[in-house]
Amino acid sequence: xxxxxxxxxxxxxxxxxxxxxxxxxxxxxxxxxxxxxxxxxxxxxxxxxxxxxxxxxxxxxxxxxxxxxxxxxxxxxxxxxxxxxxxxxxxxxxxxxxxxxxxxxxxxxxxxxxxxxxxxxxxxxxxxxxxxxxxxxxxxxxxxxxxxxxxxxxxxxxxxxxxxxxxxxxxxxxxxxxxxxxxxxxxxxxxxxxxxxxxxxxxxxxxxxxxxxxxxxxxxxxxxxxxxxxxxxxxxxxxxxxxxxxxxxxxxxxxxxxxxxxxxxxxxxxxxxxxxxxxxxxxxxxxx
Amino acid sequence: xxxxxxxxxxxxxxxxxxxxxxxxxxxxxxxxxxxxxxxxxxxxxxxxxxxxxxxxxxxxxxxxxxxxxxxxxxxxxxxxxxxxxxxxxxxxxxxxxxxxxxxxxxxxxxxxxxxxxxxxxxxxxxxxxxxxxxxxxxxxxxxxxxxxxxxxxxxxxxxxxxxxxxxxxxxxxxxxxxxxxxxxxxxxxxxxxxxxxxxxxxxxxxxxxxxxxxxxxxxxxxxxxxxxxxxxxxxxxxxxxxxxxxxxxxxxxxxxxxxxxxxxxxxxxxxxxxxxxxxxxxxxxx
Numbered sequence: 001x002x003x004x005x006x007x008x009x010x011x012x013x014x015x016x017x018x019x020x021x022x023x024x025x026x027x028x029x030x031x032x033x034x035x036x037x038x039x040x041x042x043x044x045x046x047x048x049x050x051x052x053x054x055x056x057x058x059x060x061x062x063x064x065x066x067x068x069x070x071x072x073x074x075x076x077x078x079x080x081x082x083x084x085x086x087x088x089x090x091x092x093x094x095x096x097x098x099x100x101x102x103x104x105x106x107x108x109x110x111x112x113x114x115x116x117x118x119x120x121x122x123x124x125x126x127x128x129x130x131x132x133x134x135x136x137x138x139x140x141x142x143x144x145x146x147x148x149x150x151x152x153x154x155x156x157x158x159x160x161x162x163x164x165x166x167x168x169x170x171x172x173x174x175x176x177x178x179x180x181x182x183x184x185x186x187x188x189x190x191x192x193x194x195x196x197x198x199x200x201x202x203x204x205x206x207x208x209x210x211x212x213x214x215x216x217x218x219x220x221x222x223x224x225x226x227x228x229x230x231x232x233x234x235x236x237x238x239x240x241x242x243x244x245x246x247x248x249x250x251x252x253x254x255x256x257x258x259x260x261x262x263x264x265x266x267x268x269x270x271x272x273x274x275x276x277x278x279x280x281x282x283x284x285x286x287x288x
Numbered sequence: 289x290x291x292x293x294x295x296x297x298x299x300x301x302x303x304x305x306x307x308x309x310x311x312x313x314x315x316x317x318x319x320x321x322x323x324x325x326x327x328x329x330x331x332x333x334x335x336x337x338x339x340x341x342x343x344x345x346x347x348x349x350x351x352x353x354x355x356x357x358x359x360x361x362x363x364x365x366x367x368x369x370x371x372x373x374x375x376x377x378x379x380x381x382x383x384x385x386x387x388x389x390x391x392x393x394x395x396x397x398x399x400x401x402x403x404x405x406x407x408x409x410x411x412x413x414x415x416x417x418x419x420x421x422x423x424x425x426x427x428x429x430x431x432x433x434x435x436x437x438x439x440x441x442x443x444x445x446x447x448x449x450x451x452x453x454x455x456x457x458x459x460x461x462x463x464x465x466x467x468x469x470x471x472x473x474x475x476x477x478x479x480x481x482x483x484x485x486x487x488x489x490x491x492x493x494x495x496x497x498x499x500x501x502x503x504x505x506x507x508x509x510x511x512x513x514x515x516x517x518x519x520x521x522x523x524x525x526x527x528x529x530x531x532x533x534x535x536x537x538x539x540x541x542x543x544x545x546x547x548x549x550x551x552x553x554x555x556x557x558x559x560x561x562x563x564x565x566x567x568x569x570x571x572x573x574x
Contacts (some may be wrong), residue, residue, distance in 0.1 A: 010301075010457040039459045101384030101386050102365065107390070140489060143460055143464050169457070175424045192331050192544060196326075196328055196331055203423045204423050251480060252478075
């Protein structure tokens with residue numbers, strides 16, 4: 001079972017929900033938390049995992065053998081990302097633009113191009129108090145998060161429950177993080193910004209055909225339009241967390257909600273049970 | 289013409305509320321929303337759309353079932369795992385065109401992709417250039433670059449002093465696109481462990497692209513120990529903390545009313561943002 005925790009808008013409480021959900025479940029089932037917000041990973045600040053494994057994430061970029069190259073220009077012509085330019089007697093590569101598709105090396109008539117790895121980030125994995133943990137970090141100055149996210153997801157342990165902390169937004173890194181999930185939990189705050197971005201996140205999740213439900217965080221601020229929207233769209237509100245200075249203070253010090261206020265554990269277990277019911281009900285419906 | 293971009297690394301620290309207030313405070317500017325996949329600035333500035341353009345970017349491979357001989361070469365060669373059962377998954381396809389070039393049956397074509405829309409709008413505070421990336425689309429960095437270029441052109445042609453951009457969260461492609469070549473970055477952080485961690489990373493990106501930065505600590509009073517840690521960190525990095533904005537529900541109230549917070553309240557938050565804008569103004573002019 002893979003549950004991703006996304007939001008559209010940043011700062012609504014994805015990490016708060018994903019870490020507390022994972023910690024609440026670990027006494028019942030095998031749980032692993034994958035932090036796929038590789039641009040700004042934060043879950044480790046709360047879980048303080050012992051890292052047991054670390055490896056670089058590389059994408060394959062062209063390595064041109066100047067002895068063999070005839071400057072025919074085929075590589076530049078086939079590159080869809082303008083990462084290669086050929087001028088008389090020179091090949092220029094702009095490796096930060098390269099997506100690593102491999103077309104140039106395969107199509108070079110002189111076999112002058114091989115693929116070499118270029119590091120764009122790292123993945124680290126380990127344990128935090130019985131909880132499996134992995135995250136990725138995009139290197140500073142690098143643009144492409146999806147290859148790092150893919151690498152983090154390769155570490156998923158499918159025997160148990162996998163909780164994915166998703167980056168904010170609705171574009172390619174979000175799609176990469178949530179695809180293949182059985183359920184997507186959308187964390188929002190009841191403000192016009194939160195609602196606007198929730199609607200976008202719901203559209204994204206629907207496009208990927210993943211079941212979803214909403215967590216309203218900081219309930220009490222803003223207006224009541226989020227509940228109206230969810231009821232109109234038939235999206236279940238599975239948990240409500242109030243605006244509360246104690247919760248905010250715990251978060252600010254890197255303490256998970258269930259570690260600081262253990263009475264929340266039952267709420268998160270109940271949240272998971274509701275998700276399980278929805279996923280099973282949907283699977284049954286699809287079978288029929 | 290000078291360009292200011294507001295970034296944060298971590299989402300939800302208050303970028304948009306601050307930019308909306310700058311819209312009310314700054315004279316002679318074009319506003320620009322560089323958060324193209326979850327744009328919110330329009331909710332406060334309430335624009336009237338003047339121009340609506342399609343954004344065509346990138347391509348997607350399509351396999352013609354009738355021509356396909358199911359040889360499987362494309363599946364073996366695709367570096368993105370986007371082809372299975374002789375079908376392309378448009379969400380995984382990165383539009384490189386490799387498959388189309390190597391298909392022995394010439395069964396694959398590349399189709400142009402409508403990735404979103406971009407707009408030029410009028411607001412009571414001036415022109416706003418903004419965009420909406422299509423659902424689950426790629427190329428947000430290119431759309432950001434386009435929106436910024438339009439904003440700069442408008443500022444030049446109307447002889448305006450500033451472009452003020454609301455940036456996206458994170459440090460990846462759309463952030464790099466919002467930042468490179470700007471005159472100044474305002475980094476909005478909050479006194480949480482996450483806020484501090486993410487500030488360090490986004491500052492690294494500013495340094496990588498040689499854009500000078502200054503810092504604003506939002507909701508500074510929710511954890512004053514952490515605020516001191518940020519101030520110490522900034523001091524050690526030679527970074528100016530240009531403002532400390534208190535936590536106040538007036539910020540959310542202003543969003544609900546669709547107003548910049550400086551037009552909704554005259555107290556603590558509004559005063560801090562006004563003095564923040566004065567600091568930025570002096571830096572941009574100095």
